[in-house]
Amino acid sequence: MEALGLDKVPEIKITSIHQLMDSQKAKCRKFACTFGERKAQASGTWTDKKELSWDDIKDLLTNHKAGEKDGLCIVPARLSRPERKSECVEEITLVGLDCDCGHTREEIETAIKKHGYAAIIYSTHSHMGATTSVARKEFEKRGLSPEDYLIRIMGYFSEIAAGATVKMENEEEITIEHQPCPRYRVILRPSRPLRRADYKDHDEMADVWRDRIKAVAHHLGLKTDRSCSDLNRLYYLPRHRRGGVFDSSIIDGSDLPIWDLPKVPEESPANELKLEPSRQRIYDGDEDVIGKFNQTITIESLIEKHGYKRVGQKYLAPDSSTGEPGVSIKDGKLRSYHASDPLFTEPKQAHDAFSVHCILEHNGNVREAVKSAAHILGLDKRQYIVPANGSCPPTEWPEGYTQGRPERDGSMDA
DSSP states (O other), X not given: OOOOXXXXXXXXXXXXXXXXXXXXXXXXXXXXXXXXXXXXXXXXXXXXXXXXXHHHHHHHTTOXXXXXXXXXXXXXXXXXXXXXXGGGEEEEOOEEEEEOSSOOHHHHHHHHHTTTBOEEEEEOTTTTEEEEEEEHHHHHHHTOOHHHHHXXXXXXXXXXXXXXXXXXXXXXXXXXXXXXXXXXXXXXOBSSOEEGGGSSSHHHHHHHHHHXXXXXXXXXXXXXXXXXXXXXXXXXXXXXXXXXXXXXXXXXXXXXXXXXXXXXXXXXXXGGGGTSOOOOOSSSSOBOHHHHHHHHBOHHHHHHHTTOEEETTEEEOTTOSSOOOOEEEETTEEEEXXXXXXXXXOTTOOBOHHHHHHHHHHTTOHHHHHHHHHXXXXXXXXXXXXXXXXXXXXXXXXXXXXOOOOOOOSOOOO
């Protein structure tokens, strides 16, 4: 593929023999990719297949153009048929992560450079946008303020959601206005691709890839879009709104050892960070209260304080009329099936420790819940992300409610 003529972005100096060896091997490797003209391209027309070098990919993904979001796109995979369907994926050659909740480029770079991996980082079309559109029915069903919805449902960082308001609405959508939000895509070079031939069926392949993407996000300490684990995930080529801001960077380094990363524990409420990595502020002393709370406080301790009774592997809500336990905790998330339970919303919604604390202790008021959480964690005398007025209400916590936690350094070491 011809170089696109973009001036090269300065690369990071190679610092180890392993990076040098990987860099040399990468020059010889080819990465199978399939290109499309738009997201909704018809089945049978995904025929533009290319074998690209890492240098080709770097040129391609740092060449920003002004235009609409929907347009030229790439699926970093080899397809068995010219259809962008999950079951057609024979091989995935690159790892993609979308960081849409407010990570800055500097934060992402720091996380990657710490491990010495090769990566391409580029801003997406909605980079620094100050609005988010959501389904009206979904928004109204939650009964949350715009700020709380962005934090609890969309996963935005608190400083991005602070002061959010509804800008406009129609029968189908609600548009929420918030602080400008950095949005970046990260492309990494795996040590070897994911191959369909290595698994007994499509479902096993999909499960393995989902597990590996989760492990990568945790390993790097980045909060990412979970849909990046879809086998047929599509990424738009770099585009920005006319007059909009955009940027990109290239980090030279080694392959991502995606197959060697430890599995993220599935039953670990006390280590919620492993499932939902919280923001780690690089450039100042702020603390992410919500992330730290999820890391430190167990869901079990919170609900037991409010009268939930353990029955076998589940819990019985205090106001249950049936007497049958209907609260389960799995993968560090709580789901309630008691209609009378304040934690019941619908079977699809799960709660982390902070969400449980917010609902049971503060009737869904995120601002007050953050103040209280900061007090519980001993952070109320420091600056923290969600601004709040007034003093923090005292909270009594019996011994044993908090769990000792390892220092978070972005690694997966036990």
